[in-house]
Amino acid sequence: MLRKEEIRQQIKRRKRQFTEEQLRELSLAIIDRLLGHPRIKKAKRILMYYSLPDEVYTHEAIIQLVNEGKEVFLPVVLDNFEMELHKFSRKDNMSEGAFNIMEPIGHKYTDFDSIDVAVIPAIAYDEKNNRLGRGKGYYDRFLSKIPLAYKIGICFDFQKITDIPADNNDVPVDEVI
Numbered sequence: 001m002l003r004k005e006e007i008r009q010q011i012k013r014r015k016r017q018f019t020e021e022q023l024r025e026l027s028l029a030i031i032d033r034l035l036g037h038p039r040i041k042k043a044k045r046i047l048m049y050y051s052l053p054d055e056v057y058t059h060e061a062i063i064q065l066v067n068e069g070k071e072v073f074l075p076v077v078l079d080n081f082e083m084e085l086h087k088f089s090r091k092d093n094m095s096e097g098a099f100n101i102m103e104p105i106g107h108k109y110t111d112f113d114s115i116d117v118a119v120i121p122a123i124a125y126d127e128k129n130n131r132l133g134r135g136k137g138y139y140d141r142f143l144s145k146i147p148l149a150y151k152i153g154i155c156f157d158f159q160k161i162t163d164i165p166a167d168n169n170d171v172p173v174d175e176v177i
């Protein structure tokens with residue numbers, strides 16, 4: 001089994017074979033599956049992520065979900081490796097946070113039990129739905145706070161691997177799409 005850092009390097013090499021435009025193109029089918037997913041259809045409150053250029057592109061999907069009447073929440077990174085959730089309202093009510101990620105301005109949302117579905121990005125997922133993140137532990141720490149949410153892992157096909165070395169902190173997702 002490869003160690004976590006080796007997997008991160010391997011996936012980075014795979015990503016470099018695509019342009020940002022190609023990754024956008026690959027995102028379309030994945031986002032279609034996500035928006036058509038029965039859990040998303042039923043959900044009232046959804047934790048999404050505001051994608052970076054090397055991730056499955058979510059900017060339009062977020063707007064679409066809001067237009068369908070969902071409440072969408074996004075992570076806001078704090079400087080102690082914790083993250084909180086803020087409700088997304090509109091694109092021009094955001095500011096750039098840590099790691100160049102756009103984050104909603106406004107109050108933190110703490111009613112975690114009301115989140116129906118959480119859509120979780122990753123560097124890689126394995127066949128047991130274990131997740132490998134960017135190595136800072138933000139989602140590892142956060143996911144245990146939303147035990148009731150149905151967790152959907154999302155990544156490109158080339159990010160799906162056989163095995164990720166899981167440790168005690170790692171919370172697997174319910175499904176990878």
Ligand SMILES: Nc1nc2c(c(=O)[nH]1)N(C=O)[C@@H](CNc1ccc(C(=O)N[C@@H](CCC(=O)O)C(=O)O)cc1)CN2
Nearest residue numbers: 049050051052075077083099101121133134136138139
């Ligand atoms: N879109 C998005 N939002 C997210 C995450 C994410 O992975 N994607 N997070 C998931 O945790 C949290 C933020 N954590 C992050 C941690 C590292 C990097 C990052 O770009 N790391 C660089 C190395 C930078 C450095 O070490 O200073 C890298 O991966 O190359 C980004 C986000 C919360 N919000």
Ligand SMILES: Nc1ncnc2c1ncn2[C@@H]1O[C@H](COP(=O)(O)OP(=O)(O)OP(=O)(O)O)[C@@H](O)[C@H]1O
Nearest residue numbers: 004131132133134135136137138139140141169170
């Ligand atoms: N629940 C937790 N409580 C405290 N520390 C944690 C927790 N989860 C992970 N960590 C620490 O965070 C660091 C990063 O862990 P790991 O490499 O598993 O993160 P990751 O899953 O790749 O990243 P991320 O969750 O940011 O996407 C490690 O030093 C780990 O010990």
